[in-house]
Amino acid sequence: MLRVESLKKSFDGFLAVNGAVLNVSRGDVVAVIGPNGAGKTTLFNMITGQIPPTGGAIWFKEENIAGLAPHRICRKGISRSYQVVNIFNRLTLFENVQVAVLSRRRKTFNIFRPAKTMAVAETRQILDSVGLLEKAAMIAGALSHGDQKVLEIAIALGNRPELLILDEPTAGMSPEETAVTLRLMQRLSGELGLTILFCEHDMGMVFSIAHQIMVMQHGRTIIQAPPAEVRNNPQVREAYLGGADECSV
Known part of the structure; x- marks a missing residue:
C-alpha cells in the first residue's frame, strides 16, 4: 500500500531524513522506532504532506504522492494523529x-x-x-x-482512511490508558481491517502489536523486519538499545 524510496529531508543543510526506506502492506500494523531525533516525525510529516521532501519518492497505491498538499493526501486515503493532541x-x-x-x-x-x-x-x-x-x-x-x-x-x-498513521499514540498515557489504546489499535486492525503505521517509544507495545518494525537512526533505515528479527539484530541493539545482549521486551 505504501512504499517510501530513498526519502530525504534537508533543513538548512542538515539531513533530518537521509535515504529512508519503508514498506507497508495492506492490512499490516507497522511500527517505526528509533532514538529521539532519528527522523520519525519528519518521515511522517513528509508522508502526510505537512512538509515536502528534498528527494526520494512516496508511493501510495502506486501513485507518487511526494509533495502533495495534506488535504489531497487525506482524500486519497491517509489520515493521522499527532504527538501533541x-x-x-x-x-x-x-x-x-x-x-x-x-x-x-x-x-x-x-x-x-x-x-x-x-x-x-x-x-x-x-x-x-x-x-x-x-x-x-x-x-x-x-x-x-x-x-x-x-x-x-x-x-x-x-x-x-485506508492507512492510519499514529505519531506516538500512547505518549503521556498511564499504563491503563496505554492498554486501552493498544486494544483499540488491535481492534481497528483486526475487525476493521485498517492498515496502521505508527511510531512509539513503548517497546512492549511495539513488539506486542507490530507485524513489521522499521528502525531509524540519523535519518536512515537500519532494518525493516518482523519483531523477532529486529529483536536479535546486532546493529539495532547497538544503535537503539545501548548494545544490550538482548531486547528486554
Missing part, C-alpha cells in the same frame, strides 16, 4: 468527529441545513467504535489526556 477543545466529542465526516463528504459549506442534523449516524458509529459514544456530548477539552488521544484517532477515522 490536535483537537477542537471547545467543541463536543460529537462535533469534533462530525467536522471530519462532513469534510470528507465535502459538506462543510452547506448553509441551508443545520450541521447538527448531518452525518449523525456515522459520527455516532465512529465514537462507538473507539469507546467514546457515552461521552459524545462532553466538551473535548474536559477529557483526560488518554481520552483526548483516543478522540484524535476517532477524528482521523472520520476521513475513512
Whole structure:
C-alpha cells in the first residue's frame, strides 16, 4: 500500500531524513522506532504532506504522492494523529468527529441545513467504535489526556482512511490508558481491517502489536523486519538499545 524510496529531508543543510526506506502492506500494523531525533516525525510529516521532501519518492497505491498538499493526501486515503493532541477543545466529542465526516463528504459549506442534523449516524458509529459514544456530548477539552488521544484517532477515522498513521499514540498515557489504546489499535486492525503505521517509544507495545518494525537512526533505515528479527539484530541493539545482549521486551 505504501512504499517510501530513498526519502530525504534537508533543513538548512542538515539531513533530518537521509535515504529512508519503508514498506507497508495492506492490512499490516507497522511500527517505526528509533532514538529521539532519528527522523520519525519528519518521515511522517513528509508522508502526510505537512512538509515536502528534498528527494526520494512516496508511493501510495502506486501513485507518487511526494509533495502533495495534506488535504489531497487525506482524500486519497491517509489520515493521522499527532504527538501533541490536535483537537477542537471547545467543541463536543460529537462535533469534533462530525467536522471530519462532513469534510470528507465535502459538506462543510452547506448553509441551508443545520450541521447538527448531518452525518449523525456515522459520527455516532465512529465514537462507538473507539469507546467514546457515552461521552459524545462532553466538551473535548474536559477529557483526560488518554481520552483526548483516543478522540484524535476517532477524528482521523472520520476521513475513512485506508492507512492510519499514529505519531506516538500512547505518549503521556498511564499504563491503563496505554492498554486501552493498544486494544483499540488491535481492534481497528483486526475487525476493521485498517492498515496502521505508527511510531512509539513503548517497546512492549511495539513488539506486542507490530507485524513489521522499521528502525531509524540519523535519518536512515537500519532494518525493516518482523519483531523477532529486529529483536536479535546486532546493529539495532547497538544503535537503539545501548548494545544490550538482548531486547528486554
